[in-house]
Amino acid sequence: MLSIKNLTVSIHGKQIIGGLNLEVKEGEVHAIMGPNGSGKSTLASVIAGRDMFDVDAGEITYMDQNIFDMAPETRAREGIFLGFQYPVEIPGVSIANFLRTAINEKRKYLGLEPMTGAEFLKMMEEKKKMVEIHSKLTNRSVNEGFSGGEKKKNEIFQMAMLEPRLAILDETDSGLDIDALKVVANGVNKLRRPDNATIIITHYQRLLDYIVPDFVHVLYDGRIIKSGDKKLALELESKGYDWVKKETKADTIP
Amino acid sequence: MADKNNQILEEVTGSDYKYGFYTDIEMDQAPPGLTEETIRFISAKKNEPQFMLDFRLRAFQHWQTLEEPKWAHVDYPPIKYQDLIYYSAPRKQPKYDSIDEVDPELLETFEKLGIPLDEQKMLAGVAVDAVMDSVSVGSTFKKTLAEHGVIFCSFSEALQKHPELIKKYMGTVVPHTDNFFAALNSAVFSDGSFAYIPKGVRCPLELSTYFRINAANTGQFERTLIVAEEGSYVSYMEGCTAPIRDENQLHAAIVEIIAHKNAEVKYSTVQNWWPGDKQGKGGVYNFVTKRGICEGENAKISWTQVETGSAITWKYPSLILKGDNTTGEFYSVAVTNNKQQADTGTKMIHLGKNTKSTIISKGISGGKSNNSYRGLVKTTRNAANARNFSQCDSLLLGDQCGAHTFPYLDVGNRSSIVEHEATTSKISEDQLFYCLQRGIDMEGAIGLIVNGYAKEVLSKLPMEFAVEAQKLLSISLEGSVG
Ligand SMILES: Nc1ncnc2c1ncn2[C@@H]1O[C@H](COP(=O)(O)OP(=O)(O)OP(=O)(O)O)[C@@H](O)[C@H]1O
Numbered sequence: 001m002l003s004i005k006n007l008t009v010s011i012h013g014k015q016i017i018g019g020l021n022l023e024v025k026e027g028e029v030h031a032i033m034g035p036n037g038s039g040k041s042t043l044a045s046v047i048a049g050r051d052m053f054d055v056d057a058g059e060i061t062y063m064d065q066n067i068f069d070m071a072p073e074t075r076a077r078e079g080i081f082l083g084f085q086y087p088v089e090i091p092g093v094s095i096a097n098f099l100r101t102a103i104n105e106k107r108k109y110l111g112l113e114p115m116t117g118a119e120f121l122k123m124m125e126e127k128k129k130m131v132e133i134h135s136k137l138t139n140r141s142v143n144e145g146f147s148g149g150e151k152k153k154n155e156i157f158q159m160a161m162l163e164p165r166l167a168i169l170d171e172t173d174s175g176l177d178i179d180a181l182k183v184v185a186n187g188v189n190k191l192r193r194p195d196n197a198t199i200i201i202t203h204y205q206r207l208l209d210y211i212v213p214d215f216v217h218v219l220y221d222g223r224i225i226k227s228g229d230k231k232l233a234l235e236l237e238s239k240g241y242d243w244v245k246k247e248t249k250a251d252t253i254p
Numbered sequence: 255m256a257d258k259n260n261q262i263l264e265e266v267t268g269s270d271y272k273y274g275f276y277t278d279i280e281m282d283q284a285p286p287g288l289t290e291e292t293i294r295f296i297s298a299k300k301n302e303p304q305f306m307l308d309f310r311l312r313a314f315q316h317w318q319t320l321e322e323p324k325w326a327h328v329d330y331p332p333i334k335y336q337d338l339i340y341y342s343a344p345r346k347q348p349k350y351d352s353i354d355e356v357d358p359e360l361l362e363t364f365e366k367l368g369i370p371l372d373e374q375k376m377l378a379g380v381a382v383d384a385v386m387d388s389v390s391v392g393s394t395f396k397k398t399l400a401e402h403g404v405i406f407c408s409f410s411e412a413l414q415k416h417p418e419l420i421k422k423y424m425g426t427v428v429p430h431t432d433n434f435f436a437a438l439n440s441a442v443f444s445d446g447s448f449a450y451i452p453k454g455v456r457c458p459l460e461l462s463t464y465f466r467i468n469a470a471n472t473g474q475f476e477r478t479l480i481v482a483e484e485g486s487y488v489s490y491m492e493g494c495t496a497p498i499r500d501e502n503q504l505h506a507a508i509v510e511i512i513a514h515k516n517a518e519v520k521y522s523t524v525q526n527w528w529p530g531d532k533q534g535k536g537g538v539y540n541f542v543t544k545r546g547i548c549e550g551e552n553a554k555i556s557w558t559q560v561e562t563g564s565a566i567t568w569k570y571p572s573l574i575l576k577g578d579n580t581t582g583e584f585y586s587v588a589v590t591n592n593k594q595q596a597d598t599g600t601k602m603i604h605l606g607k608n609t610k611s612t613i614i615s616k617g618i619s620g621g622k623s624n625n626s627y628r629g630l631v632k633t634t635r636n637a638a639n640a641r642n643f644s645q646c647d648s649l650l651l652g653d654q655c656g657a658h659t660f661p662y663l664d665v666g667n668r669s670s671i672v673e674h675e676a677t678t679s680k681i682s683e684d685q686l687f688y689c690l691q692r693g694i695d696m697e698g699a700i701g702l703i704v705n706g707y708a709k710e711v712l713s714k715l716p717m718e719f720a721v722e723a724q725k726l727l728s729i730s731l732e733g734s735v736g
């Protein structure tokens with residue numbers, strides 16, 4: 001589904017990602033961990049199509065297409081969803097209106113009729129139940145005055161509504177209380193299907209107790225320096241990033 | 255400069271000719287120029303009562319002593335008043351035989367606005383079947399109003415049928431001496447509309463949809479007069495969301511509203527005159543004087559306006575809160591794009607005790623446009639406990655446009671409370687990307703964000719108008735960033 005080869009990204013001439021490789025297949029859940037500033041959000045932004053970054057080398061293919069040939073809104077309509085680390089406020093625009101616009105844009109792109117008001121409301125009710133979101137939240141303006149946790153839940157709700165093929169969740173678990181964490185994890189699990197994939201960016205292995213990843217990657221200084229399964233997350237938690245760093249050095253230095 | 259002005263006028267007037275629909279039936283017009291003769295010609299053509307002619311002549315004499323005001327934050331070549339044509343009979347004949355002849359760009363805009371086909375034809379000047387929907391809608395509409403004693407007709411018709419009402423109220427809120435453009439309008443006004451709501455009547459309909467179609471042809475110097483008798487209520491809508499291209503570059507309208515004791519008038523307008531091309535060439539200059547008076551106690555008047563059109567807008571819908579406990583409201587969204595210039599705002603004059611006013615102004619500027627808010631809040635010595643709240647927000651799209659706020663306060667007594675808040679913001683890259691990432695394209699994103707920003711004002715519009723206004727905002731800002 002997603003294939004990243006030798007990706008090198010910079011901003012204002014400063015390299016952030018250098019030679020990154022990643023392969024994500026249908027049905028898989030990948031977790032990406034790594035210290036602050038290692039380039040996790042940058043990677044997510046580049047996949048989603050944010051144009052502030054310069055892609056200096058490498059390629060990304062998504063569903064067998066060169067992703068760089070696709071506008072950001074096209075990527076979204078083709079099923080890429082980014083749950084933002086810092087969701088922005090859009091004053092005066094209700095979540096319902098925002099999502100209806102988004103869904104109908106996508107449907108138009110796919111050659112489908114727009115959703116009627118009634119269909120849309122029904123879908124909202126279903127998805128609200130599914131991700132256990134408070135019903136009043138959706139009448140409010142997008143993220144305006146939301147608490148940190150509410151913003152994250154809203155991202156999950158939007159993911160449920162947009163039914164993405166590839167979801168990238170950038171620290172969606174940060175700032176959540178333990179109940180909300182379960183809600184978010186539950187949402188992700190319920191949305192998991194054999195034909196979609198999820199990339200979870202997180203600092204905490206506790207999320208991975210609820211969402212069991214197929215792979216865990218360590219992103220360090222703009223490169224994936226180690227990959228493994230769920231056990232790697234546990235190991236990281238007890239030993240810290242320095243441990244991986246030393247270990248990889250030992251591996252790579254002949 | 256003068257040459258350029260001529261050139262603009264020529265292009266605007268000449269474009270019709272180029273496409274060959276300058277027909278002979280339009281011969282019913284005054285020669286260019288403005289003299290006492292022109293005024294007499296207009297008045298005679300319209301078969302007006304003597305008092306009307308006298309009013310016009312007084313206004314004309316006064317106008318000749320005035321200079322065009324220069325204080326607004328707008329810039330345009332001098333207008334040659336003696337080159338303009340001040341009277342031409344309203345167009346009766348359609349310009350086209352079929353909709354296929356209409357400028358496709360204009361049709362595309364109509365399409366985006368979701369305007370029904372029949373209405374599109376009317377607006378574009380295409381011949382329509384006699385048994386068209388709006389005609390029958392129009393007559394049921396008139397019947398219902400008549401049953402309630404509501405008068406709603408063109409200004410010319412009112413002059414014939416209700417001269418005593420016109421004589422009593424016309425010029426009482428905006429006297430011909432008020433300003434340069436008001437004097438000009440008072441001298442040469444072409445037509446407009448008149449609404450009268452009798453005592454205790456709650457007008458059963460929005461004075462709107464039917465009228466909207468008519469509004470396209472009411473001409474260059476419109477005049478509106480609304481009188482709400484004691485305890486009455488009316489919601490009145492004027493203007494049009496469809497872009498109106500007009501051969502007349504200069505528009506100078508007057509609106510007067512009188513609300514008696516316990517009466518309420520809601521006036522909503524959407525103005526979308528042709529703004530000119532991307533260089534600002536050929537657009538309409540819109541110099542409007544709108545004022546209402548809350549004459550009796552507990553009266554209430556609100557102005558809600560959405561301004562997206564015109565090359566230049568000069569417009570300050572104002573209220574005189576004369577009766578005790580009266581309320582005035584001003585809700586405005588003014589959008590400027592490309593090279594448009596808008597200088598708009600309001601004046602709230604508190605004369606009575608316990609008078610209240612609210613001002614919410616949302617300016618949105620894109621392209622290389624200039625958008626100014628100019629507002630005056632005045633409380634006189636007698637206006638004990640007067641209160642005003644003003645909020646003036648500006649939203650900038652891109653970095654080549656300008657937003658300016660000129661609030662003037664004049665507080666004449668100690669018990670008044672006047673509050674003013676102002677903000678300036680930009681649409682952020684983060685907001686745009688958030689929308690793009692959800693599959694909404696750039697234009698859709700800007701439309702959504704701008705409509706959210708203006709929501710407080712849009713929500714004051716009558717429902718049907720609000721939906722159109724929302725679409726209009728998005729369309730007006732196409733190509734405004736990047
Ligand atoms: N717009 C920008 N301008 C300059 N530097 C940037 C910009 N965006 C990111 N960077 C830099 O790129 C590096 C990677 O940032 P990124 O946000 O991808 O890190 P992260 O792994 O997501 O960190 P965190 O765990 O703190 O969220 C950091 O050094 C950051 O300062």
Ligand SMILES: [Mg+2]
Pocket residue numbers: 040041042085170171
């Ligand atoms: Mg990050």
